Amino acid sequence: xxxxxxxxxxxVSVTRLDRLLDKLLDGSILIGQRILVALIVFIVGRxxxxxxxxxxxxxxxxxTIDPGxxxxxxxxxxxxxxxxxxxSVVGALGINTTSLAALLAxxxxxIGMALSGNLQNxxxxxxxxxxxPYKVGDYIEAQGNEGTxxxxxxxxxxxxxxxxxxxxxxxxxxxxxxxxxxxxxxxxRAQWIVSIEYGNDVAHAKEVIQKCLDAEPRLLREPISEExxxxxPFFIEVTNLNASSVDLTVCAYVxxxxxxxxxxxxxxxxxxxxxxxxxxxIPFPTNTIHIVNKK
Numbered sequence: 001x002x003x004x005x006x007x008x009x010x011x012v013s014v015t016r017l018d019r020l021l022d023k024l025l026d027g028s029i030l031i032g033q034r035i036l037v038a039l040i041v042f043i044v045g046r047x048x049x050x051x052x053x054x055x056x057x058x059x060x061x062x063x064t065i066d067p068g069x070x071x072x073x074x075x076x077x078x079x080x081x082x083x084x085x086x087x088s089v090v091g092a093l094g095i096n097t098t099s100l101a102a103l104l105a106x107x108x109x110x111i112g113m114a115l116s117g118n119l120q121n122x123x124x125x126x127x128x129x130x131x132x133p134y135k136v137g138d139y140i141e142a143q144g145n146e147g148t149x150x151x152x153x154x155x156x157x158x159x160x161x162x163x164x165x166x167x168x169x170x171x172x173x174x175x176x177x178x179x180x181x182x183x184x185x186x187x188x189r190a191q192w193i194v195s196i197e198y199g200n201d202v203a204h205a206k207e208v209i210q211k212c213l214d215a216e217p218r219l220l221r222e223p224i225s226e227e228x229x230x231x232x233p234f235f236i237e238v239t240n241l242n243a244s245s246v247d248l249t250v251c252a253y254v255x256x257x258x259x260x261x262x263x264x265x266x267x268x269x270x271x272x273x274x275x276x277x278x279x280x281x282i283p284f285p286t287n288t289i290h291i292v293n294k295k
Contacts (some may be wrong), residue, residue, distance in 0.1 A: 038092035075154035124175035138183040162180035195245035223253035
């Protein structure tokens, strides 16, 4: 009897081991199938997301929706589609999406606190689209930067500077900070500060500067305000008496599209005119030192 028991024990152990291996094999096959299905869902889903984004973009472009609203809606729809794709992949893996949604809902407060900045940016983007302080194509100044608005996305506004730098500014900051929109008016007032030495004839300096203004055809001779009222075309007055210079402020109106070029060209023209005039001098910072000889 003892010999029979010794012989049968290994058989029982082998049977249990076989069952365990069968379970592991079945579980591995099931997990592999789910991973394969999830991978297929992900690949197909990515293609579908790109296709739907492309179709949605074409629908918006055929309509009359503002380009800024288009960028915002495209960004929003893309995020929603990606969330649906993630949920589909999770479901394909066999994870209960209902339980996952409940878990995310219970953690909503913590997630909201962690993403408070991003939620503020979304709210800021909605405010920008509703009240339209600027739109795509406008030239603005904000947060110490200036450039042309390229896109208004879900979280950021993208502007491109004149030196072709791309700057991303959070919408939350754009909706609460001062934004100077230089594209709202068709004309702009250009300003130059011209310094001459003490002792130079101010009236003569004004005449020289006025000739420079008269020689620039792009300066407006009869500017009109947005309210339809006439504006003084030129302004040349002494506005500051510095330690070593007399400063004249020069102002003139120009079309918005010509602003930068005219401002740069007038810098050159005024400098050349003052430098060529023998009675006018461009000042340099100087200090007067009194030496007292004590013996």
